[in-house]
Amino acid sequence: MKKQDGFVQKIIVIIIPMICVLGWLLYFGMHRVETEEHGASITVLNYGDYIEREVLSDFEEQTGIHVVYEEYETPETMYAKYKSKSISYDLICTSEYMIEKLISEDEVLPIHPQNIPNLSYIDEKYYSIVDAFDPDRSYTVPYFLGTVGLLYNTKAVDPKDVKSWSALWMEKYKNQIIMENSVRDCLIPAFCLQGRSINATDQPSLDEALALLEEQKRLNYAYLSDDAMYEMIMENANMALIYSGEANAAKLQNENLAYSVPKEGSNLWMDAWFVPKTCTHQKEAEAFLDFLCDPEVAYQNWDYVYYTTPNVGVYEMLDKEDQEDRTMFPSEEVLERCEVFHALPDEDMRRYNDLWKQLKVYYAK
Amino acid sequence: MSKRLAYPYLAWIVGFIIIPILFICYYGLTRDGHFTFSNIAAITENVHWIPLVLSVRLSLICVVICLLISIPLGLALRSIRSRFLVFLFMMPMWMNTVLSILAWKLLLGTNGIIGRLFHVRSILNTQLATEIGMVYDLLPFAIIPIYNAFASIDDSIIDAAYDLGADRAQVLTKIMLPGAKAGILSAVVMVFVPALTSFVISDMLGGGKVSLIGNVIEQEFTNSMDWNLGSGLGMVLMVFVLLSTMLLRGGES
Incomplete structure (x- = not known):
């Protein structure tokens, strides 16, 4: 009996680790072979579901450069992922304020415009946004952009009302309003109504904004982020503070929906590509950026993501109806009255989060 | 050999229970590398209390x-x-919580089935909706121990009580409930503890308007990225859970 036990033990102690090690060796070995076959390889990090996958395989076929493609959910998780330095990324796409933060931390490499001839397709007018986070215009390639505004159901909401943010405070829309479930987005209407910058951080502005939002909470159906679009499509609510990208998608599925950027101003956002310090194949990364800016490829991507594209080549390919869709392509006048978010110091972000918690525990009497 | 068989479980306990708790205590009792009670004291602030x-x-x-x-x-x-009926009442446990709560969301929404059939105002995104979701989700955890406790009471004891002249109410209060006390107490713990720490149900049925302590802690870890405060509040919650189970243990003996 004793002998048998020893035998079983030996099997467990020796064979199982051997199998594990062998498995890993095989896995890495095969991985190595794969990448060597394709020559150079770049590691790309992007928001989830933010590219037409076909574009990746087309690029690999055309250039022989292998693309290791990874995704993330929020800029904050991207930041943590990048900062851990466990993977050396060659190219990252993220939101404007996060790029601003990374540039200030000296984590971004300048790009070489001569390697990206298709950069000429990026519409000059959108560089006013780039100037807000990359004033030298030397670190980033714009990818998609948009505004924040009100998505509303034309059957229940008077289009005149949503010309102003004050619609969110109207008693007649009680229980029909969805607010974005994030502190900075919720503050947009409050700050704009007070005539302040959406980047305000001084305590009086914050106190006043909190009072406004507390007053508004009573009228809210919910604070939602991803679900807001579906609730609007299903007509469970009639008005939502939402990103124009989601408004586009919602309008496709319910023709009663319309979108408005209120007159007091709003947020203008942009997602852009940058080359991080960890990059080891900058030339290949720039080849990928050039490929993305090619009008045909950008069209494929635009058709899939369906956010505002800064690519003039794509714009010219569209028919008149699409070109005049003001949700998709905001007018110059809208671009002018909107403002870009800036990265805020930790101390200010803490006060923002405090405000958010106070709003969340506030119950109207 | 039999001793060695315990090693994997020991590794499990150390790796997945003890070390994580130590991590939480470390984060909860420090800020910027210095020892402090401020993360725990923060529970007295209105936004956490x-x-x-x-x-x-x-x-x-x-x-x-x-x-x-x-x-x-x-x-x-x-x-x-x-047995079939008991089995039916267990069924909801087999379903993923998120899925069944999602179904409640569809039922209770403005254009949901309940709203359309009875022409009542939607109660979705209120405390009431959260409460309904909690009860639905946790009810099986109360039914199982209570049913088992009742089922294990010997028929002959009940018959004896009737023989000795007890009426139905007396049988219930003198025989059934005391006999099932242990089951009822464990049902209380099984329902109270997950309810106290839950955040998914209030997130989905509260529409971001119902802020439970679980939601606050989750937000500290994800949105605010303040792991120290999140851990400190988590420790306070752990103490609450511990106290409630100890109270019930006391009741049991």
Whole structure:
């Protein structure tokens, strides 16, 4: 009996680790072979579901450069992922304020415009946004952009009302309003109504904004982020503070929906590509950026993501109806009255989060 | 050999229970590398205290409702003695919580089935909706121990009570409930603890308007990226859980 036990033990102690090690060796070995076959390889990090996958395989076929493609959910998780330095990324796409933060931390490499001839397709007018986070215009390639505004159901909401943010405070829309479930987005209407910058951080502005939002909470159906679009499509609510990208998608599925950027101003956002310090194949990364800016490829991507594209080549390919869709392509006048978010110091972000918690525990009497 | 068989479990306990708790205590008791109680003291701030009180309140209501449903149900199931019926009441446990709560969301929404059939205002995104979701989700955890406790009471004891002249009410209060005390107490713990720490249900049925202590802690870890404060509040919640189980242990003996 004793002998048998020893035998079983030996099997467990020796064979199982051997199998594990062998498995890993095989896995890495095969991985190595794969990448060597394709020559150079770049590691790309992007928001989830933010590219037409076909574009990746087309690029690999055309250039022989292998693309290791990874995704993330929020800029904050991207930041943590990048900062851990466990993977050396060659190219990252993220939101404007996060790029601003990374540039200030000296984590971004300048790009070489001569390697990206298709950069000429990026519409000059959108560089006013780039100037807000990359004033030298030397670190980033714009990818998609948009505004924040009100998505509303034309059957229940008077289009005149949503010309102003004050619609969110109207008693007649009680229980029909969805607010974005994030502190900075919720503050947009409050700050704009007070005539302040959406980047305000001084305590009086914050106190006043909190009072406004507390007053508004009573009228809210919910604070939602991803679900807001579906609730609007299903007509469970009639008005939502939402990103124009989601408004586009919602309008496709319910023709009663319309979108408005209120007159007091709003947020203008942009997602852009940058080359991080960890990059080891900058030339290949720039080849990928050039490929993305090619009008045909950008069209494929635009058709899939369906956010505002800064690519003039794509714009010219569209028919008149699409070109005049003001949700998709905001007018110059809208671009002018909107403002870009800036990265805020930790101390200010803490006060923002405090405000958010106070709003969340506030119950109207 | 039999001793060695325990090693994997020991590794499990150390790796997945003890070390994580030590990590939480480390984060909870420090800020910027210095020792401090401020993360724990933060529970006294309004923005943390109100959610904790709300959590305790909703959990207690949830326990009471679950008991009110499962004690009569347990008695009924005992007398019917149908395994199939018991099985039916267990069924919701097999389904993923998120999925069944999502179904509630569709039922309760403005254009949901309940709203359309009865022309009532939607109660989705309120405390009431959160309470309904909690009761639905945790009810099986009350039914199982209570039914088992009732089922294990010997028929002959009940017959004896009737023979000795007890009426139905006396049998219930003198025989059935005391006999099932252990089951009822464990039902209370099984419902109270998950209810106190839950955040998914309030997130989905509260529409971001119902802020429980679980939501606050989750937000500290994800949105605010303040792991120290999140851990500190988590420790306070752990103490609450520990206290409630100890209280019930005391009641049991």
